[in-house]
Amino acid sequence: MIVNKRIKSVCTANIVKKSKETHPLTWRLNKEGKTIWLNEYVQKEGYIAVKRILKKSTPEEVKTEIKDSGLKGRGGAGFITGIKWSLTNEESLLLCNADEMEPNTYKDRLLLEQEPHLLIEGMIIAAYANNSYKGYIFIRGEYIDAINIINIAIKEARKKKFLGKNILNSEFCFDICVHSGAGRYICGEETALINSLEGYRANPKRKPPFPGQLGAWGKPTVINNVETLCNIPSIINYGLNWYKKLCLPGSEDNGTKLMGCSGKVKNPGLWEVPMGITAMEIIEEFAGGMIKGYKLKAWQPGGASTGILLPKHLKVQMCSNGIRKLGTRIGTAIILAIDDTVNIIYFLKNIEKFFNRESCGWCTPCREGLPWIVKILKTLENKKGKYKDLDILIDLTKQLTNGKTFCALAPGASEPLISAIKYFRNDFDKLMV
Numbered sequence: 001m002i003v004n005k006r007i008k009s010v011c012t013a014n015i016v017k018k019s020k021e022t023h024p025l026t027w028r029l030n031k032e033g034k035t036i037w038l039n040e041y042v043q044k045e046g047y048i049a050v051k052r053i054l055k056k057s058t059p060e061e062v063k064t065e066i067k068d069s070g071l072k073g074r075g076g077a078g079f080i081t082g083i084k085w086s087l088t089n090e091e092s093l094l095l096c097n098a099d100e101m102e103p104n105t106y107k108d109r110l111l112l113e114q115e116p117h118l119l120i121e122g123m124i125i126a127a128y129a130n131n132s133y134k135g136y137i138f139i140r141g142e143y144i145d146a147i148n149i150i151n152i153a154i155k156e157a158r159k160k161k162f163l164g165k166n167i168l169n170s171e172f173c174f175d176i177c178v179h180s181g182a183g184r185y186i187c188g189e190e191t192a193l194i195n196s197l198e199g200y201r202a203n204p205k206r207k208p209p210f211p212g213q214l215g216a217w218g219k220p221t222v223i224n225n226v227e228t229l230c231n232i233p234s235i236i237n238y239g240l241n242w243y244k245k246l247c248l249p250g251s252e253d254n255g256t257k258l259m260g261c262s263g264k265v266k267n268p269g270l271w272e273v274p275m276g277i278t279a280m281e282i283i284e285e286f287a288g289g290m291i292k293g294y295k296l297k298a299w300q301p302g303g304a305s306t307g308i309l310l311p312k313h314l315k316v317q318m319c320s321n322g323i324r325k326l327g328t329r330i331g332t333a334i335i336l337a338i339d340d341t342v343n344i345i346y347f348l349k350n351i352e353k354f355f356n357r358e359s360c361g362w363c364t365p366c367r368e369g370l371p372w373i374v375k376i377l378k379t380l381e382n383k384k385g386k387y388k389d390l391d392i393l394i395d396l397t398k399q400l401t402n403g404k405t406f407c408a409l410a411p412g413a414s415e416p417l418i419s420a421i422k423y424f425r426n427d428f429d430k431l432m433v
């Protein structure tokens with residue numbers, strides 16, 4: 001079992017009790033990081049949204065409410081949830097993506113370990129809207145505590161008739177099964193996840209057809225990230241107008257988001273903040289700035305597959321339109337502060353080694369390109385690089401772009417490399433003869 005103790009403390013230490021209107025995802029949490037079990041969840045407005053929709057709304061009305069709220073997926077791609085749901089009109093399956101293997105990402109883990117009923121409630125509402133009778137939580141195998149907690153919470157919910165046949169004596173029936181993955185990054189890609197769930201090798205599939213049309217076991221399948229689903233109960237409780245006002249002016253994304261910061265900062269952690277907050281506020285105010293003796297050299301906005309940015313970019317708003325202007329993505333919105341002691345080539349080599357190891361090997365540019373990139377970066381690290389190596393690296397990144405590979409792993413692997421060559425060209429030049 002690999003459980004990083006530091007991340008565990010990061011997940012719990014920084015949560016301060018806030019109001020339900022401003023912090024819909026985290027207001028229930030306690031400072032000790034203890035799980036909110038069913039009784040406490042119910043005392044804190046838990047399952048009210050489920051009761052409301054079962055009494056008052058049709059599935060179509062719930063779909064419209066979520067679509068009009070503008071909620072976007074929090075799994076990385078940022079697709080509008082309601083539009084994804086509108087692809088599915090027949091009976092469907094619901095999959096919750098809890099694979100969370102993007103390096104420097106630990107937001108879903110917090111929700112799974114501390115607010116399992118928020119996720120279950122979100123799944124019940126999503127299932128009702130999408131005419132699903134069965135849901136699966138595909139969870140990263142190393143998340144041992146989260147797996148145990150979510151299983152106990154499901155049993156609690158079944159006992160109180162929030163799950164199972166005729167939920168709360170309505171006609172709606174829905175249950176959840178937890179499926180733990182074997183710990184592969186590619187299983188987080190939605191079509192690879194479906195293959196893995198079905199017991200096949202986790203290779204991504206060609207799209208279209210999209211899972212909403214043809215998914216697990218040939219059925220229309222709705223796949224959403226843990227954090228996406230956890231947003232749903234409060235949208236039902238407080239309405240879409242309240243939700244739309246949660247973000248800051250200038251943000252195209254509505255609501256709040258779990259954002260974090262790791263690296264040599266004074267107070268690494270995870271916080272629920274309005275969409276559109278600046279990266280500077282996250283690093284300086286929430287994370288307390290750099291530890292004495294370290295200077296910020298660069299940063300990544302949301303996981304290893306996002307581009308490397310510079311301190312001069314810190315005023316950017318953390319939202320999809322803000323970060324897009326800088327040529328990269330908000331990703332999982334957990335910032336990595338890269339300090340001035342870090343050798344960028346060594347850092348890149350580590351990242352690319354990860355992507356190379358996790359590639360499923362299905363398409364040639366990714367299967368052949370990533371080991372080549374790692375090899376060149378190792379040569380550069382050993383100061384044995386030649387000038388032509390940089391041309392080869394640039395050419396390889398062009399082969400890994402969107403549309404040239406089956407899935408987004410390869411384009412994600414090329415983003416940090418492309419941006420590092422752009423911003424740290426001198427570091428490369430110094431190592432070549």
Ligand SMILES: Cc1cc2nc3c(=O)[nH]c(=O)nc-3n(C[C@H](O)[C@H](O)[C@H](O)COP(=O)(O)O)c2cc1C
Nearest residue numbers: 073074075097099100101188189190224225228408
């Ligand atoms: C290589 C790769 C890994 C991914 N890993 C995850 C993951 O761990 N969790 C996740 O929710 N989405 C992950 N995604 C995105 C999913 O394919 C999918 O877009 C997402 O689960 C949809 O949920 P959302 O619309 O709620 O964001 C990954 C994508 C790729 C290409």
Ligand code: SF4
Nearest residue numbers: 361362363366406407
């Ligand atoms: S891009 Fe890489 S991980 Fe994705 S399908 Fe191709 S080989 Fe597999």
